[in-house]
Amino acid sequence: MSTVAAKEERLDLVFHALSDRTRRALMHRLASEGTSKITDLAEPFAMSLPAVSKHLRVLEDARLVSRAVDGRVHRFRLVPESLAPADVWLDGYRSFWEDTLEALANYAERTPVPNKRGKRKSS
Amino acid sequence: MSTVAAKEERLDLVFHALSDRTRRALMHRLASEGTSKITDLAEPFAMSLPAVSKHLRVLEDARLVSRAVDGRVHRFRLVPESLAPADVWLDGYRSFWEDTLEALANYAERTPVPNKRGKRKSS
DNA sequence: GCAACATTAAACCAACTGGTTTACAATTAT
DNA sequence: ATAATTGTAAACCAGTTGGTTTAATGTTGC
Numbered sequence: 001m002s003t004v005a006a007k008e009e010r011l012d013l014v015f016h017a018l019s020d021r022t023r024r025a026l027m028h029r030l031a032s033e034g035t036s037k038i039t040d041l042a043e044p045f046a047m048s049l050p051a052v053s054k055h056l057r058v059l060e061d062a063r064l065v066s067r068a069v070d071g072r073v074h075r076f077r078l079v080p081e082s083l084a085p086a087d088v089w090l091d092g093y094r095s096f097w098e099d100t101l102e103a104l105a106n107y108a109e110r111t112p113v114p115n116k117r118g119k120r121k122s123s
Numbered sequence: 124m125s126t127v128a129a130k131e132e133r134l135d136l137v138f139h140a141l142s143d144r145t146r147r148a149l150m151h152r153l154a155s156e157g158t159s160k161i162t163d164l165a166e167p168f169a170m171s172l173p174a175v176s177k178h179l180r181v182l183e184d185a186r187l188v189s190r191a192v193d194g195r196v197h198r199f200r201l202v203p204e205s206l207a208p209a210d211v212w213l214d215g216y217r218s219f220w221e222d223t224l225e226a227l228a229n230y231a232e233r234t235p236v237p238n239k240r241g242k243r244k245s246s
Numbered sequence: 247g248c249a250a251c252a253t254t255a256a257a258c259c260a261a262c263t264g265g266t267t268t269a270c271a272a273t274t275a276t
Numbered sequence: 277a278t279a280a281t282t283g284t285a286a287a288c289c290a291g292t293t294g295g296t297t298t299a300a301t302g303t304t305g306c
Contacts, residue, residue, distance in 0.1 A: 008144040019138035020294085021131040024212070031216065039252065051295055053254065058293095072252045072303040080219035087213050089147070090206055096154065097203035143264085162282065174265055176284065181263095195273040195282045 007085065010062075014086045017062035022047070023055050030065060030078040037073045130208065133185075137209045140185035145170070146178050153188060153201040160196045 017023055026041060042052035056076060059065045063082040068075045140146055149164060165175035179199060182188040186205040191198045 008147075011147065012142055012144060015138050015142035018209075018212075019135055019142055021135060022294090024131075024134065027216075031219065037252080047294090048296065049252085050254075050297085054294075057254095069253095072301095074253070078216075078219065080216045083213055083216050083220055086141075087210075087217065089141075090210050090213065093150075093154065093201075093203045093206050094210065096201065097206055145264090160282080170264090171266065172283075173267085173285090177264075180284095192283095195271095197283065 010085050011089060013062040014064065014082065017058050017064055018086070020055065020058075022052075023059055026052070026055060026059065027064060027078060030076060031080070035068075035075050035077045037075050039073075041076065133208050134212060136185040137187065137205065140181050140187055141209070143178065143181075145175075146182055149175070149178060149182065150187060150201060153199060154203070158191075158198045158200045160198055162196075164199065 022045065025045075029041060029044075030036060038053060038056060039049070041056070042049050045052055056065065056067075060067055060076075063079055065076045066079050068077070145168060148168075152164060152167075153159060161176060161179060162172070164179070165172050168175055179188060179190075183190055183199075186202055188199045189202050191200070
């Protein structure tokens with residue numbers, strides 16, 4: 001197990017799950033509120049319950065959330081460590097874009113443009 | 124500009140672009156080989172040129188690559204800093220899953236399993 | 247037992263995806 | 277001028293997505 005193809009499959013699932021703002025919002029709610037049942041999760045969204053149920057299924061398939069069925073209520077919790085593969089993938093490019101931003105910052109320093117947003121790096 | 128909705132839109136585009144292994148492979152090639160024309164990029168893939176062309180368009184829409192037309196050849200280069208929004212989003216959850224992994228690592232420390240990878244945190 | 251509740255299933259829909267093939271337009275080389 | 281090269285456009289296709297509405301299923305409370 002843990003073949004290259006399987007890892008690519010995981011990345012497909014995770015990135016796809018993250019590509020919808022409703023699903024990202026669901027994750028956000030689970031992160032801040034902990035375990036929640038689906039009716040509560042669905043409440044703030046302007047869409048039907050089955051729609052939210054489907055979104056949760058997509059997140060579950062990507063293992064980004066897990067489900068605990070307790071009687072008639074399904075409780076979801078975040079499984080944030082499932083984001084690790086995506087993070088590791090991005091890691092491979094982080095040096096790349098930090099170099100670019102660094103270059104950009106250096107350029108900005110030498111250039112007298114006033115509306116420079118102070119998005120400072122620690123280094 | 125830079126509204127919440129616009130940022131969500133960017134995340135939608137970036138995560139969607141990353142959710143396909145062919146597109147990730149294209150990014151990988153651009154990262155290792157620098158600027159490349161589309162015929163060269165398409166060569167190792169078992170699909171038609173128009174298919175690769177479409178994938179590059181998706182990456183371009185997400186601003187993950189940029190295109191420079193020079194005569195009849197289109198040269199692509201990576202725009203890795205466009206990964207930053209996705210990285211920032213993941214950042215909001217990193218502490219979460221690192222806590223989990225830390226707990227897992229602590230557990231592993233008390234458990235005689237040898238193959239623990241030394242991914243240390245600075246803190 | 248029965249009504250209310252929590253959730254999924256099923257059927258449907260329009261739009262999008264990832265791929266194809268064939269045609270076209272533009273540029274370059276001979 | 278003509279042929280080869282580079283790439284997109286267009287038309288098409290099967291499958292998926294994100295949503296709906298209307299059942300149906302299982303649980304819980306009275």
